[in-house]
Structure formats: C-alpha cells, structure tokens
Amino acid sequence: MSSEIKIDGIAIAPEVLSIIVSHAVEEVEGVASVGVNDFATNLVSMFSARSSQPTLPPIEVTVEDGKLHLTVRVTVFFGYPFKKLAEAVRSVCVKAIDGQVGVGVSAVDVCIDGLVFPKE
Template sequence: MTDLNVDGMALAPGVVETIVSIAVGEVEGVASVGSSAAGGLRSVFAAKPSTQGIDITVDDEDKLHVAIRVDVYYGYALPDIAAKLRQAVADAVSSQVGAQVGSVDVYIDGMQFAR
C-alpha cells in the first residue's frame, strides 16, 4: 500500500496495518495475526504489533479493502470470529483513520489447541 490520503492527511503504509493488527488482536478467539509459524522470535521481541498477514489495497473510490490472515483457538465458532473480525476492523479504521472500508476478507490459516 502506498501513502493513503484522507481529508488532507497522509498516512504512511504501516499506520493502517498497525491499527488493523491491534483491532484483530482484541477479538476473542484469535490466537495470532499472520501465520504463527512465521512469527518466531521477532514477534516476541517486537516493539509494535506484527502487520504480517495484513494486506490493504485502495480502490478508485478511495475505499480500503483489507485482507487478514489469522490463526484461531479451537472451540470458537469460525463464522462468529470472522464476523467479529470484519466489524472490529471496519470500526477501527473508520473511527481512527476516517476512511471507508469496502471489504474485509478473513482467511483462517490455522488453529491452536492450547491457551
């Protein structure tokens, strides 16, 4: 994603991804954003949330299209988690950035059994 301009404010590429990552991490049942296998030690010692597994594009109407890849905990209804993720991401981006979200695609890449 290149710089996003919203109401005369330019946002660097990592800003929106970080907002999305935090919103996703707050949804109950989500174990990790991105592949848990790829996170490794870097994610343990990182100062900010990982934006791996988040892809954001902007269409011709300046709407954001977000794709997120997550691992979830066993025991949660997957359609419910996906719906909560879509809502959390749309709300976070709308309230913190002021941009419209055209779509949020959720990809569940794995499941974890222990908490």
C-alpha cells in the same frame, strides 16, 4: 508493504494501517494472533538448508473506489466457529479504521491461516 496509501486527501503508510488493524483484531475473542505465528516452522527454517515458503503479510490494504479493502490473516483458537469469528474480525476492523482514520472500508477479507489447539 512499502508505498503509502492515498485516500481522501491523506497519505498513510501501510504499516500504520496494519498496526491499527492488528491492535483491534488481537482483542477479538478466539484470535490467537494476527498472521501466522508458528514458532516450530520458524525454527526449522532457521536451521535448515532448504528455504521456507515466503509468508504473506498479516494485513494487506488496497484502495478500491475511494474506500479501503483489507485482507487480514489470523491464527485462531480451536473451538470458535469460523464464520462468527470472521464477522467479529470484520466488525472491529471497520470500527478501528473509521475511528482512527475516518475513511470507509469496502471489504474485509478474513483468512484463517492457522489453528491453535488447547493443551491437554
């Protein structure tokens, strides 16, 4: 994310929107992290000669018809139903953007990119 998002007469750095959304999503019960936070994969790629796959940004924002379209990538805890979790993530994203930025959200796509199992 590099260029600013222009909507409703204001320009906002995508990183600012990402921080707002990330902070809200991290509070959802069942979300382990925003984005993929795989320590083992990061270690292997640091000490390996082969290059790792490029990771996608945890939050992507585009403007469609004067509203924001968000894509949120999360790692979740095992045992939380994905559909309910995605609905909760969508809800907090819309509330956070509306409360902080004051613009509409056309859609929130939730991508569950990782799963954390409880230690036994």
